[in-house]
Amino acid sequence: MPAFLLRRLLQSAVVLLAMSLLVFAGVHAIGNPVDVLISPDASQAERARVIASFGLDQPLWRQYLLFLKNAVQGDIGTSYIYATPALGLILERLPATLELALAAIFIAVAFGIPLGLWAGLRPDGVIGRTIMAASILGVSLPTFWVGLMLIMLFAVQLGWLPAGGRGPTTLLLGVPVSFLSIEGLRHLLLPAVNLALVNVALVIRLARAGTLDAMRQDYVKFARAKGLSAGRIVGVHVLKNILVPIVTVVALQFGAVIAFSIVTETVFAWPGMGKLIIDSIRVLDRPVIVAYMMLVAALFVAINLAADLVYSALDPRVRLTGEDT
Amino acid sequence: MAIATHQVPAMSPSRRFAREFFSKRIATGSFVLLLLILLAALFAPLLSPQDPYDLARLDLLDARLAPGTMSGDGSLVFLLGSDAQGRDMLSAMLYGIRISVIVGIASTAIALAVGLALGLLAGYRGGRIDAVLMRVVDIQLSFPSILIALVLLALSGPGLGKIIAALAAAQWAYYARTARSAALVERRKEYIEAATCLGLSGTRIMFRHLLPNCLPPLVVVAALQVAAAISLEATLSFLGLGLPVTEPSLGLLIANGFEYMLSGKYWISLFPGVALLLLVASITLVADRLRDVLNPRLQGPAP
Amino acid sequence: AELRIGLAADVSSLDPHYLNIAPNIALSTHLFDTLVAVSPDGQLVPGLAISWRAVDATTWELKLRPGVKFHDGSELTADDVLFSLDRPAALVGSPGPFTSYTRQIVAKDAPDRHTVRLKTAKAYGPLPLDLSSIFIVSKRAAQYASTADFNSGKVAIGSGPYRFARFLRGDRIELVRNEHYWGDKPAWDKVSLRILTSNAPRLAALLAGDVDAIEGVPAAHIERIKADPKFRLEQKVSWRTIFWHLDQSARPSPFVTDKAGKQLPENPLRDMRVRRAISMAIDRKALTSRTMEGLAVPASNLVAPGIFGHNPALPVEKYDPDGARKLLAEAGYPDGFALILHGTNDRYINDAAVVQTTAQYLNRVGIRAQVQTMPLSIYFGRARKGEFSAALLGWGSLAGDFALRTVVGTPNPQTGWGSWNWGKYSNGMVDALVRSALSSVAPAERENAARQAAALALGEYAIVPLHHQVATWAMRKGLQYTARTDEFTFAHLFHPQ
Amino acid sequence: MNGQQVPILAFDGVSKAYVRPVDAAARIAGMFSGAGSRPVVHALERVTLAVGEGEVVGLVGESGSGKSTLGRIATGLLKPTSGALLWRGQDVAAMDGKARRAKQLAAQLIFQDPYASLNPRMRVADIVGEAPVAHGLVPSREKNEYAAAMLQRVGLDAAMLQRYPHQFSGGQRARIGIARALAVRPQFLVCDEAVAALDVSIQAQVLNLFMQLRAELGLSYLFISHDLGVVRHVADRVAVLYLGRIVEVAPTEELFARANHPYTVTLLASMPTLEVTAKRHIPISGEVPSSLGPPSGCHFHPRCPHAMPRCRQEAPELREVAPGHWAACHLNDGGGGIQR
Amino acid sequence: MKSQADLPTLAVSGLTTEFPVAGGIVRPVDDVSFEVRRGQIMGLVGESGSGKSMTAWSIMGMVDAPGRISAGSIVFQGGDLRTLDERALRALRGDRIAMIFQDPATSLNPVLRIDTQMIEAITAHRPVGRRAAREMAREALARVGIASPEERLLAYPHQFSGGMRQRVAIAIAMLNRPDLIICDEPTTALDVTIQSQILGQMQALCREAGTALVWITHDLSVVAGFADTVAVMYAGRIVENGTVERVLRHPRHPYTHGLIASAPSRNPRGQPLPQIPGMVPALSALPDGCTFRNRCARATEVCRRVPPLEMLDGRQLRCFHPVMEEGA
């Protein structure tokens, strides 16, 4: 276990370092932010001054070393256009994105598992087939298109839900969240559903495959032979077994959800980090891009770790040694 | 003392496979649909009423005409309407499907080839190669594909080749990992030991014995990834980082047309959306069936 | 009553001197005033200065409006003005500094509390225009403050029609009415500016009643809004002109090839006949009515009609494909050539479509034009390096001479001339005329020179103007907006109908 | 074992330990937690055993006792951690490439699982014919004929050459596996539970095939099985393995008649037979200990009815208790043999 | 007049189970009849695919669709199980009738603790508190010879060795002191020494509690010293059924005879074993009449008819040409 944690920490450090280097070089290759930002009437001298003031006149490796030096001291840079520490900027948006992502995951699990169980228990029934067909639609539909359709239907045509933005927030343990108020929930619903859709489908498929598999297993037959009720067999024996892969995949999916929130946030004008990163790429706000990438990487590492811990809690056979299997 | 065999009907694996595959109606249906879509894409130049890439042929005066309207010069009827550029939607979609399919298949094929080679190597050889490769894969996988593609495309600018490369770069790691774990499983099987025992060379074992047996799960993953790649390309096009506007993919058509949805000109966005949906869904369904057929665990007892 | 407006671009900072981008300026205008204001029609009108005049060729004197109070109740004096004019140069770390508007001022003083004198090194006519870009902050509040202090709202203290209430970055900005505003009292006591950068959600928010008004109505929806009795539109020809930069440098141009794809040894775009042919090949009427869906008017100038320096004598190029073909043949390209047009896809109204439309028309006269569009972030950098043969650009300016200097003036890194002259057009006469306009402090004389320069440059197809954009606002019935040529959205210009 | 003749294959003090590779992170963590030792499985400990030319040596023992490990070492799939494998008296580790390859082909393994041991994606002709062609024993155009001949040798119809493994029954698959091994003209076969997965009525057929091949080709066998009945039937000598150590080796008749080691005794007592006489089923107590943490001294002492204090501390050596009959038990030191 | 005590615990008669397959239907269990009495052990022996497990599932009422029991009766303590609905069957399962499977590695749920899996088996059938149930579970573990059962209750299945897992499964089966236990090859995956232990324990427990036992195995020799009666199955049918003594000493069916004759221990060392030619046919390709006839040296024309199950020489036999010479 300690070896496991240590290995993970080392790995994360390597991931973060590699990430920062790649992003640094990448953004450098895209272009010079000053070209995008500087006022049209600026003279060459002003331009040069600005470039120098950001240290962009230095060779890339020196910029990178400087960045590393600062990063070690906890400073990942200051946004060019927001004039605010990039990390702070992102952390400011993190709760919105996390709320959205968690809501999406929650929806995915809350709907995906029961539906998947059903489809797995009655794979040849009409409902089971319908669920599977729907789940295929779910994975097939591009997120952005579904988002637009949702807005069309629920905000524009029916007028039931707001078209975008985040509702009023309240502080929960010092973090601003919006799901505690009706209005906030109304704002959250569409984007969360949009983001959840692919994952609902994924969870359904996992749960179905897991159920089909579990129902074939001897332990389910043995449980039946013990005279257990169908409810207990499905609710305890099957469920607990299918939770293992679902938790792992859902946790791994969390990173993808955060990434895809870029699309959803763009479509729904959700003030999270996804929108920030798209805007930042647009104006080459390198510190923000780097900070975002590193944060996502860090988040991802943390999530993976959490997934492994939960995994080992759910599946007693797993011993955390950090070894690949 | 030859023993007669009547236990299993003698049928070639491919026949058996085909029979198994087509035993489900939905799989057959989606396969036919997919085939039709692919044929339509293949013969797009013959089928489409207009060459949507020939800008000289497009007439602005024909912009945003409703389905069934005749073009201004009376030369063709816009069966599915026209877009903001006066482009025939049907033609644009046929060509768009072509691009989507090319992007999906090419990027997947490249990613598969690279991932497979590296994954097999890592799985079969193990040791240091394995450790290093898998760390690289870990790093790559700690980034969602959309982010990787996004960054790469932002770096490289638009273009068919570039988007294919970006998607391939975003996905090879999946294959490497899948191939590796398949190789790890297969490597422990006795037939590999038997081959080793027979003194066959490592390369031969890897390619003649390991590869064919690791392929089925990868083929399924790849088939699903083709759908994912198509969808991803559409998303990237939607975010403005895809293909040139004059050669629109389905995603770009949807993005271009979406704003008109609200003003009632549904056809510009809806039809490509439906085409994308059908394409992706049929690939997914076919892949799904492939998985079931190829996965012995989900098969019933042998007849 | 509260007014909720959907904005199309994100406000990055509340510091009015930090970053010179439109959304920030629009927001700053709510909180701060400038000495010289800009009327909805693009004319310079009194702001905090009730008058300005050139005392001599290099000295300007401005009289400040008396009795103006900052939001914190303190009075605005010449001291604050001097401080504010100094601040852009003193502010470090700004990627888009406002120093371009203050660098002409070499000395300044305040003879009394309500008078400011500014000296320039040379005669410089557009100084009042420059001053319209510099917001006046309270010296007392901002003297020791950083940009971060502005962003937190602590020192976002100006004299503008609204006071700061709340800034949720990336989401919304809330403002309350400045009850002591010196100008017309704004109609709304509370304003919430929502950031809705994607078109569809912004429009949807309006349709769903989440906001009362939006800016930047997407072209595709104009018709729909017009047809809906619950909403109305306000429109105005914008200052932004969309035009083509054609590479006129001596070297072979990178994206001009023969039809087989081989690079042409000569750059055909250097030939004025070719540039003219390109201009003639484009049907601007169809372009504006179809591609732009009415959100544009054909352009003949670099600046929009009504803007200082606009030359009304210049005609809009007539659509003449046959003439274009003939000109091409005359220039030695009877079979045309191949060309790649570059443009943005996230910057101007329907920008990618405009590039495509141009390509369509060029194809019809035998130039095999292809299209490449890309995001601004990549585009500008490459364009600046002169990587393109034909590049689309949009320019908004309140003075023709100014625009000419930057867009068609002979490039000179030292002076900043021609910094956006991607086509590398160069004509000494044009430069001279622009120079004389800029150094003239008599408006009429200056405008005359600017018009001459415009006629000369456009006559040589230094650029190929396409259209002026039309800015559009949509709002619920019962609201009206004083549409602005500079496309800015100001809450205080909304009124009940 | 014939003293004059060089055994075809001999294990000389062969040990095999499986060690989990440990990386830096685990080592560092181990340093902190103090649990730094690597988990080691001693699958084999100083095993010395020889198989004479034409001899069949049976190897029995409980699951996990190291039978397969020994078989894999014999066929070169595993390298011993220490000790030497002698092929016709020559140390395999010291052989040059050519000799080693010849040895590799000469010692073949027959697997337990007739399903997993055939590549499901190859036709029988390739499964059987690939290796001889690859090694140049047969020109490639004669591959099919050669494979057909091999199939006939194991009693399969040559017409099945183009089929895939899944088209065969278990017994047929086992024969294909044997044909594949025979195709490289081996002199020595290791049969690792080669009949365990087969139906009772098929098992007899395959056993007959093994014996027939032995007679026809003069093959030597290391015959691994947990089924004592089978081993008794085919083997000339039997070695009993317990937790990685050989506890007893003796000619078959001798072992079944006069088992010396208490473990062998219990093993024989547990063996189900067709004798209808009501048996008492209560021989050993306790489970097979794990080879991860084997008991000290004599590995069998926790389950041994005759265990003495000495057994806990000292591992007994193999010693000859009768001509050709070796056993490793402290009881033999008393000189009086074993009291039951 | 039979008294209650004389009633067999289980009397299966004419049991037939069908599965629809591509080309018609197959009968993995075809006209199977046998009886087990209180405290008696019956061995059910047959090669792979002969229908042993399917017989067990049929008795348990757990034949998965599309399979179904098409004929016969399963009389358990006087009542026909086939007339019961799923609820009633469930009440019997695990309570009066228990079952143990072949693979101890898979029959316990890997993600649930042993105590959970034991307690639920009790509470599903009787209204006892958790604590009492736990106490019962502990005792049951102790009874099958598991040391320190209190701690072991908190373990997960993977922490046990194969033999111990199988003993846990046995303990679970015995929790409610059932009247009948069906064991589907529970020792096949285990070492002989462990098998021997388990056989001993099962024998003792059944004698003690009067539990009837159906012991399924493919190995005749397991049955030899262990069971009271043995039924030999071939291709879905019972071909010979009688006391172990009679059947193993004097097999009358050519198949049983062949099996016993081919056992290595019955043959001189190193000599070729008498073998049954051919192999077990697939259910879908069974010959009509006697299913063994094309492997049988004694088969004649009459074997094209299905031989009836008749009493002969103190056992039930399904053969027109029984082997009558003494000894095997």
Ligand SMILES: Nc1ncnc2c1ncn2[C@@H]1O[C@H](COP(=O)(O)OP(=O)(O)OP(=O)(O)O)[C@@H](O)[C@H]1O
């Ligand atoms: N690759 C490996 N890594 C670690 N331990 C191993 C490995 N292979 C085998 N072992 C261990 O070595 C010991 C001997 O294993 P081996 O397979 O030789 O036993 P066996 O006698 O063949 O058992 P069985 O009868 O179950 O086949 C066992 O404890 C096993 O767990």
Ligand SMILES: Nc1ncnc2c1ncn2[C@@H]1O[C@H](COP(=O)(O)OP(=O)(O)OP(=O)(O)O)[C@@H](O)[C@H]1O
């Ligand atoms: N769902 C099914 N559909 C069709 N046939 C089936 C089905 N399930 C089992 N069978 C067939 O029923 C026959 C009997 O199977 P069963 O599992 O009872 O055999 P068994 O005697 O227990 O064999 P083993 O020793 O391998 O466990 C087999 O031939 C099998 O193929």
Ligand SMILES: [Mg+2]
């Ligand atoms: Mg083994």
Ligand SMILES: [Mg+2]
């Ligand atoms: Mg069975």
